[in-house]
Amino acid sequence: MKKIFTGTFISVLLFFPVLTLFSFGWPVGDPIVTATFGEDKWGTFGHGIGISGSSIEVYPSEKGEIVFYYENSEVFSQMPSGLGSFAVVEHERKLRTLYGGLDLSPELENSEKITTEDSLGKAGLTGKSDKMHLFFAVIDSEFGQFVNPLLLLNSIADSKAPVIREVGIRSPAGYQLIGREAVVSAGRAEIQAEIFDPCMSEDFSRPMAPYKIYLFLNGEEIFYISFESMITEASEAVVQSNASLLYSDYYKEDGRISLGDINLVPGEFRFEILVSDYAGNETSRAFKIRVVE
Amino acid sequence: MQLIVTIMKKRIMIVLFFFMLTGYILFFPVVLQKELVFIPSWAVEIAAGAPGSSEIMGPKIPFKLDDRLGYFSRSGELGLTAEIDYEAVVSDNYFINYSSLSQNLVLQNSSGEILGNIVTEGLPFLLNGRSFIISPDRLTVTEHEEGKILWSVTPGSMITSIDCNSSETLIGLMNGKVFLYNRAGEKLFSFFSTDSRYSIVYACALSDDGRYMAVVTGLYPQQLICFESRNELITVILRKDLDVPFRRNLYLDYSSDGKLLYLEAPEGLDVINSTGIPKESIRFNGIVTASELGGVSELSYLHVVNEGNSILRIFRPDVGPIAEFQLPSGGLYFNPDERCVYLGWNGIIVRYDLIEG
Numbered sequence: 001m002k003k004i005f006t007g008t009f010i011s012v013l014l015f016f017p018v019l020t021l022f023s024f025g026w027p028v029g030d031p032i033v034t035a036t037f038g039e040d041k042w043g044t045f046g047h048g049i050g051i052s053g054s055s056i057e058v059y060p061s062e063k064g065e066i067v068f069y070y071e072n073s074e075v076f077s078q079m080p081s082g083l084g085s086f087a088v089v090e091h092e093r094k095l096r097t098l099y100g101g102l103d104l105s106p107e108l109e110n111s112e113k114i115t116t117e118d119s120l121g122k123a124g125l126t127g128k129s130d131k132m133h134l135f136f137a138v139i140d141s142e143f144g145q146f147v148n149p150l151l152l153l154n155s156i157a158d159s160k161a162p163v164i165r166e167v168g169i170r171s172p173a174g175y176q177l178i179g180r181e182a183v184v185s186a187g188r189a190e191i192q193a194e195i196f197d198p199c200m201s202e203d204f205s206r207p208m209a210p211y212k213i214y215l216f217l218n219g220e221e222i223f224y225i226s227f228e229s230m231i232t233e234a235s236e237a238v239v240q241s242n243a244s245l246l247y248s249d250y251y252k253e254d255g256r257i258s259l260g261d262i263n264l265v266p267g268e269f270r271f272e273i274l275v276s277d278y279a280g281n282e283t284s285r286a287f288k289i290r291v292v293e
Numbered sequence: 294m295q296l297i298v299t300i301m302k303k304r305i306m307i308v309l310f311f312f313m314l315t316g317y318i319l320f321f322p323v324v325l326q327k328e329l330v331f332i333p334s335w336a337v338e339i340a341a342g343a344p345g346s347s348e349i350m351g352p353k354i355p356f357k358l359d360d361r362l363g364y365f366s367r368s369g370e371l372g373l374t375a376e377i378d379y380e381a382v383v384s385d386n387y388f389i390n391y392s393s394l395s396q397n398l399v400l401q402n403s404s405g406e407i408l409g410n411i412v413t414e415g416l417p418f419l420l421n422g423r424s425f426i427i428s429p430d431r432l433t434v435t436e437h438e439e440g441k442i443l444w445s446v447t448p449g450s451m452i453t454s455i456d457c458n459s460s461e462t463l464i465g466l467m468n469g470k471v472f473l474y475n476r477a478g479e480k481l482f483s484f485f486s487t488d489s490r491y492s493i494v495y496a497c498a499l500s501d502d503g504r505y506m507a508v509v510t511g512l513y514p515q516q517l518i519c520f521e522s523r524n525e526l527i528t529v530i531l532r533k534d535l536d537v538p539f540r541r542n543l544y545l546d547y548s549s550d551g552k553l554l555y556l557e558a559p560e561g562l563d564v565i566n567s568t569g570i571p572k573e574s575i576r577f578n579g580i581v582t583a584s585e586l587g588g589v590s591e592l593s594y595l596h597v598v599n600e601g602n603s604i605l606r607i608f609r610p611d612v613g614p615i616a617e618f619q620l621p622s623g624g625l626y627f628n629p630d631e632r633c634v635y636l637g638w639n640g641i642i643v644r645y646d647l648i649e650g
Contacts, residue, residue, distance in 0.1 A: 041430075042414040042415075042428060042429045042430055043413070043414055043428070044428070044430065044432065044433075047430060047432070048430075065491075066540055067491050067493055067512055067540060068453065068467070068493050068495070068540055068541065069540060069541050070541060070542065071541070078418070078420055078454065078455050078456065078542075079416075079418055079425075079427050079431075079452070079454075079455060080380060080416040080417075080418055080427065081416075081427075081431065082414070082415070082416055082427070082428065082429020082430065082431065083429065083430065083431065088467070088493075090491055096467075098451075109541075112540075139450075139451075139467070141468060141492070144449060144450065144468055231449070232432060232447045232448070232449045232450075237432070237447070
């Protein structure tokens with residue numbers, strides 16, 4: 001538990017200025033989060049969030065200045081856009097917010113400075129999506145990273161706790177599902193699990209990433225991830241929490257995630273997985289493993 | 294007597310004027326340009342149900358117009374046609390017809406046979422004869438050759454603009470950085486301007502021979518920065534503040550011979566000599582949505598959209614405007630070929646032969 005405190009302390013320390021100085025407003029009314037930061041999206045860590053709401057009118061989260069917009073049609077562009085039409089607003093403190101999947105407001109072309117009262121357009125179907133929702137991302141220009149928008153937006157009610165559907169061990173012998181108790185062979189193995197945060201809306205069934213995941217071995221933290229910011233390193237997305245984690249090291253086949261490698265030696269061990277979402281809902285699951293030669 | 298002198302003076306003046314005019318015409322003859330005539334050669338309807346076999350003789354010319362893609366021959370025979378799902382890329386060698394949620398890009402040849410597939414959520418596009426895929430989040434760009442991945446790069450920020458020639462690719466990013474890559478995906482050059490309050494790359498261009506590069510970057514001020522590559526050294530040859538900044542991608546492209554750089558301006562295009570000397574302007578209202586720029590003494594084409602009006606402007610940089618086609622609003626297909634241009638709108642493709650009279 002000491003390590004939880006240390007990890008949380010480092011996270012709070014890292015994002016203290018962000019968390020205390022900013023509070024962004026939601027870009028749509030009565031928001032429902034339909035995709036979270038860090039989820040497995042388009043073959044990488046999702047670097048923004050999806051938002052559905054009662055109103056499809058989209059407003060900037062904070063006053064700022066339009067620094068870039070892209071419209072799917074008309075404007076000369078060499079590339080198509082999976083984000084559809086989108087706008088980027090520069091705020092103070094070198095933070096930028098990006099609003100994707102928009103039907104851009106016609107007034108945008110002549111807009112420079114904007115307030116939270118000025119519509120950017122309507123959430124539409126202009127991106128790589130089959131449902132109407134807004135893609136929202138926060139870019140920290142100073143540190144060249146995407147920041148989890150859910151750490152900057154006011155928290156919203158969420159009655160659904162994260163789900164730990166399946167836990168298993170992958171070893172050279174194959175993948176072995178783990179129940180409450182299991183017997184496994186000694187050697188190097190990877191703990192894998194199917195963990196997700198369910199969406200509040202029935203219309204969006206995509207498994208979302210939770211906020212934090214811990215794995216304890218006999219009470220000692222051996223794995224921790226907290227989706228706070230993301231950079232690209234060596235051409236691959238990396239989530240930064242208390243340690244950097246590559247997308248390919250984290251997301252595995254069949255919707256599972258990796259909770260790290262472990263060297264299993266003969267004996268009995270107690271594992272516990274603890275998962276929390278942004279509203280503070282927690283789910284945990286404990287299991288015993290007897291390791292044999 | 295006074296009257297006779299006045300008449301004589303008038304006659305002398307007339308004779309003098311006549312000789313001066315003759316001399317002027319002899320020494321400064323008026324050069325008349327040859328007349329360029331666009332003659333419709335054939336028209337073909339590409340709408341569903343249009344006649345056409347899947348096999349046609351000779352080179353197959355790809356098209357994408359409205360909601361259909363396909364191929365036709367130079368003589369106007371229609372080959373394979375297909376309805377576009379969500380979007381499509383159509384090249385001489387292959388086409389990809391994909392849905393908005395596609396996770397697998399299927400490459401088919403001009404006869405419809407499957408050549409291969411690429412498992413990706415990305416969106417394909419063609420640029421100067423090369424095939425790319427941009428990831429939906431715009432963080433990764435990949436080049437493929439008929440389905441075989443050549444290289445891929447995730448440069449660390451959203452990609453806002455891209456240009457390439459046959460051997461290099463220039464990429465501009467949301468964070469203001471510019472990178473030049475070779476076809477092995479190796480970074481050859483990087484640039485970042487600290488002159489502006491906000492850093493973003495709005496446009497980038499690379500000449501066909503790779504000698505010149507240009508970027509429009511930043512806000513407050515927004516700058517056009519031109520580079521020249523000589524003896525493996527890339528240097529800035531022009532740094533110019535733009536009077537009116539853009540907050541979207543803007544048109545920036547070199548002529549095919551690399552001698553001229555065309556830059557979108559509030560009312561038309563500014564033309565700049567590749568060495569950085571402003572040359573002239575092409576004035577019009579609207580936004581360039583497609584182009585085919587020839588060399589200084591070759592035909593160039595600009596498709597401009599303005600408040601629903603669709604105009605195809607044909608000009609030669611050394612001569613000036615040559616022709617202007619007012620087209621119905623909506624989708625346009627245009628494909629200049631040797632001594633002809635294929636134009637398509639409202640489901641019909643027309644071949645115009647260019648004849649110098």
